[in-house]
Amino acid sequence: MLRFVPILTILLMIGPVSAGLIGTLLPAFGVLPALGGTSVSLDPWAALFAQPGLAASVRLSFVTGVMATAISVAIVMLFCAAWQGTRIFHAMQRILSPILSVPHATAAFGLAFLIAPSGWIVRLVAQLAGWDRPPDIATIHDPWGMALVAGLVAKEIPFLFLMTLSALPQADAERTAQVTRTLGYGKIAGWFKATLPRVYPQIRLPILAVLAYSTSVVDVAIILAPTTPAPLAVRILGWLSDPDLGLRFMASSAAVLQLVIVVGAMAIWMTGERLLAFLGRHWAEDGHRFSRDGGLRGLSAVVALVAAGIVVLGLVVLLVWSIAGFWAFPDLLPRGFSLRLWMRELDAIGDGLVTTLLIGVPAVLIAITLVLACLENEVRQGKSAGRQAILLIYLPLLVPQISFMFGLQVFFTLLGLERTLISVVLGHLVFVVPYVFLSLSEPFHALDPRYGQAALCLGASPNRVFWKVRLPLLTRAVLTAAAVGLAVTVGQYLPTLLIGAGRFATVTTEAVALASGGDRRMIGIYGLLQMVLPFAGFALALVIPAILFRDRRGMGAQNKG
Numbered sequence: 010m011l012r013f014v015p016i017l018t019i020l021l022m023i024g025p026v027s028a029g030l031i032g033t034l035l036p037a038f039g040v041l042p043a044l045g046g047t048s049v050s051l052d053p054w055a056a057l058f059a060q061p062g063l064a065a066s067v068r069l070s071f072v073t074g075v076m077a078t079a080i081s082v083a084i085v086m087l088f089c090a091a092w093q094g095t096r097i098f099h100a101m102q103r104i105l106s107p108i109l110s111v112p113h114a115t116a117a118f119g120l121a122f123l124i125a126p127s128g129w130i131v132r133l134v135a136q137l138a139g140w141d142r143p144p145d146i147a148t149i150h151d152p153w154g155m156a157l158v159a160g161l162v163a164k165e166i167p168f169l170f171l172m173t174l175s176a177l178p179q180a181d182a183e184r185t186a187q188v189t190r191t192l193g194y195g196k197i198a199g200w201f202k203a204t205l206p207r208v209y210p211q212i213r214l215p216i217l218a219v220l221a222y223s224t225s226v227v228d229v230a231i232i233l234a235p236t237t238p239a240p241l242a243v244r245i246l247g248w249l250s251d252p253d254l255g256l257r258f259m260a261s262s263a264a265v266l267q268l269v270i271v272v273g274a275m276a277i278w279m280t281g282e283r284l285l286a287f288l289g290r291h292w293a294e295d296g297h298r299f300s301r302d303g304g305l306r307g308l309s310a311v312v313a314l315v316a317a318g319i320v321v322l323g324l325v326v327l328l329v330w331s332i333a334g335f336w337a338f339p340d341l342l343p344r345g346f347s348l349r350l351w352m353r354e355l356d357a358i359g360d361g362l363v364t365t366l367l368i369g370v371p372a373v374l375i376a377i378t379l380v381l382a383c384l385e386n387e388v389r390q391g392k393s394a395g396r397q398a399i400l401l402i403y404l405p406l407l408v409p410q411i412s413f414m415f416g417l418q419v420f421f422t423l424l425g426l427e428r429t430l431i432s433v434v435l436g437h438l439v440f441v442v443p444y445v446f447l448s449l450s451e452p453f454h455a456l457d458p459r460y461g462q463a464a465l466c467l468g469a470s471p472n473r474v475f476w477k478v479r480l481p482l483l484t485r486a487v488l489t490a491a492a493v494g495l496a497v498t499v500g501q502y503l504p505t506l507l508i509g510a511g512r513f514a515t516v517t518t519e520a521v522a523l524a525s526g527g528d529r530r531m532i533g534i535y536g537l538l539q540m541v542l543p544f545a546g547f548a549l550a551l552v553i554p555a556i557l558f559r560d561r562r563g564m565g566a567q568n569k570g
Contacts, residue, residue, distance in 0.1 A: 011382055011385065011386045011389065012386055012390070014379060014382035014383055014386060015382075015383045015386055015398070017379070018379045018380075018382075018383055018402070018442065019398065019401045019402070021379070021435075021438065021439070021442065022401055022402055022404055022405055022439065022442065022443070023401055023404055025405075025413075025417050025420075025435065025436070025439050026404055026405055026408055026413055026439070028413075028416065028417060028420040029412075029413025029414060029415075029416035029417035029420065030268075030408070030412065030413045030416055031416060031420075032413075032415065032416025032417060032418075032419040032420050033261050033264045033265060033412060033413055033415055033416035034261075034265060034416070035261075035416075036053070036257060036258050036261035036262075036415075036416075036419075037053055037054070037258070037261040037262040037264070037265045038050065038051070038053065038054075038262075039051070039052060039053060039258060041257065041258065041261075041419070043419075043422075044254055044255070044257060044258070046258060052258070053258040053259045053261060053262040054262045056258070056259040056262075057259050057262045057263050057266065060244075060259075061238075062237070062238030063238075063241075065238050066238045066239060066240055066241040066244055067241055067266070067270060069154050069234070069235065069238070069239075069240045069241075070224050070225065070240040070241045070242060070267070070270055071224060071270055071273070071274060072154070073154040073157050073158050073161070073223065073224075073234070073240070074161075074220060074223035074224025074225070074226075074271075074274055075220070075223075075224070075274055075277070075278070076158050077157075077158045077161035077162050077165065077219075077223045078165070078216065078219050078220040078223050078278070080158070080162050081161070081162050081165040081166050081169055081219065082169060082216055082219075084162070084166055084309070084312055084313060084316065085166055085169045085170050085173055086173075086201075086205065087197070087305075087309040087312075088101070088170070088309045088310065088312070088313045089170070089173055089177070089200065089208075090196065090197045090200035090201055090204075090205070090309075091196060091197050091200075091302070091305065091306035091309040091310065092306065092309070092310060093177065093182060093183075093186060093196075093200065093204075094182075094183060094186060097310060101170070101313055101314075101317070102170075102171075102174065104317050105166070105167040105170050105171070105317055106167070106171065107544075107547065108164075108167045108317060108320050108321070109167040109168060109171060109493075109496070110492065110493070110496040110540070110543035110544060110546075110547055111164070111320060111324070111539075111540055111543070112496070112499055112500035112517060112539045112540070112543070113160075113161075113164050113226070113228060113229050113500055114228045114229065114232065114500065114502065114517055114520055114521055114536070114539060115324070115327070115520070115536045115537075115539040115540055116160060116163060116164045116320050116323060117160045117164075117228070117229045117232040117233050118232060118323070118327060118520070118524075118532055118533075118536040119319075119320060119322070119323020119324050119326055119327050119536065120156070120159060120160045120163060120233065120319060120320075120323050121149050121156070121160075121232055121233060122323060122326040122327065122330060122529065122532075122533075123319065123322060123323050123326060124148045124149060124156065124159075125148060125149055126143040126144055126145070126146060126147075126148055127143040127338050128148070128326075129322070129326050129341070131143060131144065131148075131339075132338065132339045132340065132341055133341065135338070135339035136339055136341065140339055141338075141339065142338065143338055149232075149233055150233070150234065150235050150236055151235065152235050153235075154234055154235055154240070156233040156234070157226075157229065157230055157233045157234040157240075159233075159319075160229050160232070160233045161223050161226065161229060162316065163316050163319050163320050164229075164320070165219050165222075165223070166313070166316045166317075167317075168215070168219065169212065169215060169216065169219065172212045172215040172447075173208060173212055175211075175451050176208045176211035176212050177204075177208065179207075179211060180204055180207035180208045180211070181207075182200075182204050182208070185199075185203045185204050185207075186199060186200065186204065188203070189202070189203050192298075193298045193300060194298045194299070194300065195298060195299040195300040195301065195302040196302060196306065197299065197302045197305055197306065197309075198297070198298060198299035198300075198302065201289075202289075202292070202293040203293075206286075206289075206293075213282075214399070214400070214403050214407075215447075216278075217275055217278070217407055218403060218406035218407055220271075220274055220275060220278055221271050221274075221275070221406065221407050221408065221409055222406070222409075224270055224271050224274050224409070225241075225242045225267055225270070225271055225409030225410065225411055225412070226240075226242065227242045227243055227246055227410070227411060227502060227503055228502040228503075228517070228521045230242060230243045231243055231521055231524050231525075232521070232524045241263060241266065241267050241270065242267055242409070242411045244263065245260050245263045245264055245267060245411050246411065246503070246506075246507075248260035248263065249415055249507065257415070260415065261415060261416075264411055264412045264413075264415060264416075265412065267409050267411055267412050268408065268409060268412040271408070271409050271412075275407075324537075324540065326533075327532075327533045327536040327537050328533065328537060329342070329343070329533070330529045330530055330532070330533035331350070331351070331530060331533030331534045331536075331537055332346045332347060332348060332350075332351070332533075333346065333347075333529075333530060333533075334346055334347050350530050350531070350534065351534060354531075354534060357519075358534070358538060360514065361514055361515060361516045361519055361535075361538065362516060362538065362541070362542070364513050364514055364515050365498075365499055365515040365516050365517075365542060366542070367430060368430065368433050368434055368437055368498060368505065368513065368515065369437070369494075369495050369498035369499055369542070370495075371434045372434050372437040372438045372441045372494070372498050373441060373445070373491050373494040373495050373498060375434075375438055376438060376441040376442045376445040376494050377445060377449075377487060377490060377491055377494065379442060380442065380445045380446045380449050380450075380490070381449070381453075381480075381487070383446075384449065384450060384453040384454075385475055385479070388458075388461070388479075389471055393454070402442065402443050402446055403443055405439045405440055405443060406440070406443050410503045410504065411503060414436075414503050414504060414507045414508065415507060417436065417507075417508060418507050418508050418510070421435075421508060427510065428509060428510040428512050430513070432508050432509070433504065433505060433508050433509045433513055436501075436504035436505075436508040437497075437498045437501050437504055437505075439504075440497055440498075440501060440504070441494045441497050441498050444493050444494060444497045445490045445491075445493065445494045447493075448486075448489060448490035448493045448494075449483075449486060449487065449490040452483060452486035453483060453486070456479065456482060456483060460478050460479070460482060461474045461478055461479060464477070464478045484553070484554045484557065484558075485550060485551075485554040488549065488550035488553055488554065489547070489550045491546065491550070492543065492546030492547045492549070492550045495542060495543055495546040496542075496543035496546065496547075499515070499516065499517060499539060499542050499543055500517055500539070501517065502517050502518060502521055505517065505518050506518055516535055516538040516539050516541075516542075517539055519535050520532065520535035520536055520538070520539055523535060
């Protein structure tokens with residue numbers, strides 16, 4: 010029975026994506042019988058290309074997505090090259106790991122509150138410069154999308170950093186660094202010339218996932234991106250939400266165009282990879298040591314700390330706004346604090362948290378069960394998942410959500426599951442499983458196989474070995490993966506909104522809905538609520554093993570990995 014679980018898991022990954030793409034592709038060419046589309050037509054495309062500002066929306070989506078990905082990768086690679094194996098490196102790991110649990114929308118709100126014309130940074134400058142009113146500049150919703158790029162970079166750096174951390178041991182990075190230092194290479198040059206070529210192939214899929222997300226993001230774009238015109242994904246959501254059902258055809262064609270943009274961005278990125286590999290090969294062989302790299306190393310540390318500091322400071326601003334009384338410009342702090350708004354919204358807050366848990370907990374439990382079953386099957390079969398299977402698991406992260414969510418909504422309607430909790434949970438599961446697999450596969454494979462072999466020699470069955478030996482040893486890893494999955498499901502905006510047809514108000518959908526209202530106190534409250542559940546999940550992942558194994562030092566050691 011266990012051998013069929015990997016097949017089921019892959020079907021749960023490619024099935025919804027495939028059904029969603031088909032359900033989007035057909036209306037894009039006029040075929041949607043429920044709305045009267047019974048024949049193939051190019052009218053949706055004609056209507057799409059007639060939309061004002063379409064070229065600007067496409068350009069904005071493409072440029073900001075590629076730029077955010079390139080900057081994030083460059084910062085992470087440079088910091089790893091400069092500080093791998095040092096105390097600063099391990100300290101940054103401790104700083105960035107919690108930031109990974111912060112939803113994208115929360116980080117975007119925090120950044121907006123920092124850099125807005127009346128934000129905290131401008132208030133600090135105003136105190137020094139003597140300003141009595143905010144400057145008339147567009148620091149958020151700027152026409153070039155730089156605020157959007159900054160928000161994406163600040164949030165993607167922790168993800169790419171942790172993916173790189175998991176790849177470093179497999180590249181034997183520590184020994185390679187020792188060899189390059191012995192040969193006289195500077196720390197950065199030695200890392201880029203010897204370690205990066207072995208690390209990059211292992212993190213290529215996560216980078217492409219970041220690229221796909223950045224070029225098609227909706228919630229962060231609603232908060233930070235330009236509005237006239239908005240990025241293409243935001244405009245698609247507007248067309249899908251319009252009371253005029255006839256716009257569904259044009260929205261579907263736009264969703265297909267969004268997929269083309271993502272594929273084009275990936276093609277250009279991979280072309281750039283080959284070009285850099287060609288140039289890098291000659292650079293690696295030219296013999297230059299670049300031993301004096303102290304300035305660049307310092308710069309990399311400053312940039313990484315600023316990226317982390319922006320997210321942390323943004324969260325502090327959210328907290329302050331959520332309890333702020335009267336707060337005039339250019340005061341650095343409110344003149345008073347109050348919990349009145351929290352008390353007034355208590356019922357709505359409770360409903361939002363309960364709805365979020367009703368969706369998130371089943372999705373996380375199913376994902377953990379599937380991933381554990383897949384990994385246990387690998388152990389019993391004596392072989393790991395191939396590269397193609399990993400690619401299929403990553404598939405939902407490589408396809409833009411907006412390109413298949415409407416089609417998936419249509420598919421659930423045909424099954425009679427439209428606007429139900431089950432359909433929303435399944436929609437979330439598509440995105441939770443890849444992250445749970447990423448979080449759990451490394452600790453599972455790193456577990457010493459001799460524990461299981463010893464239990465088998467003592468007469469235990471394979472099932473008993475799993476429940477009594479392997480699973481207890483992986484308690485912290487499983488709980489951490491569950492916390493990661495919960496953070497992912499809490500941050501899901503499009504699947505909740507489109508598949509649930511707006512009937513399930515989670516803390517994320519409520520927070521993004523408030524973005525257009527401008528009530529900073531309400532945004533602060535719901536922005537903080539987005540963090541409550543992920544932080545609680547990670548806290549439990551630390552506390553539960555400590556309690557369970559408080560009298561078993563050996564078990565505690567096993568659960569630190």
